[in-house]
């Protein structure tokens with residue numbers, strides 16, 4: 615079993631996918647990972663829409679003008695949305711679920727990329743979330759937070775180098791004291 619750190623190191627955004635479909639049991643495990651993500655007060659405001667229909671993937675890839683076009687080439691996209699009436703911290707809850715999905719995908723040998731939807735606009739000027747809500751028949755009081763594009767990696771990216779992490783972002787006791795190396 616991979617350690618958490620090696621999983622976190624290996625997870626790099628994948629934007630180029632092979633044409634292979636994701637086996638049902640693998641997808642099932644990823645979705646179990648999503649459902650295991652913690653949410654404030656256990657309100658679990660999230661819903662996950664699993665999209666593998668090619669035409670819908672194409673339409674999702676135009677939800678915003680840039681940086682989501684590769685959705686059309688992924689095997690499956692998981693649209694992460696939330697009932698905004700269930701929690702005032704649905705943004706945090708959906709973000710945690712999104713990264714759980716990405717780490718589960720990596721653990722199972724798949725690549726993924728987070729595509730930001732919340733606060734982004736469709737080329738028509740309407741919010742990307744509204745465009746997706748109409749496309750996927752999501753109820754009015756829900757918001758779409760992200761789309762996680764998943765598939766088999768067409769090219770392998772290097773794992774992150776532990777030696778090159780930004781250790782100066784770690785502060786001990788007060789903000790002014792930051793680390794200069796990985797040694798605590």
Ligand SMILES: Cc1cc2nc3c(=O)[nH]c(=O)nc-3n(C[C@H](O)[C@H](O)[C@H](O)COP(=O)(O)O)c2cc1C
Nearest residue numbers: 625626627628629680681682727728729730731774
């Ligand atoms: C909140 C969030 C939003 C992101 N939105 C996009 C996006 O819309 N399109 C995209 O291609 N990548 C997106 N990414 C991926 C980041 O660009 C990527 O994680 C970052 O550059 C670090 O690279 P790595 O994932 O390979 O380590 C997003 C990542 C996060 C965490």
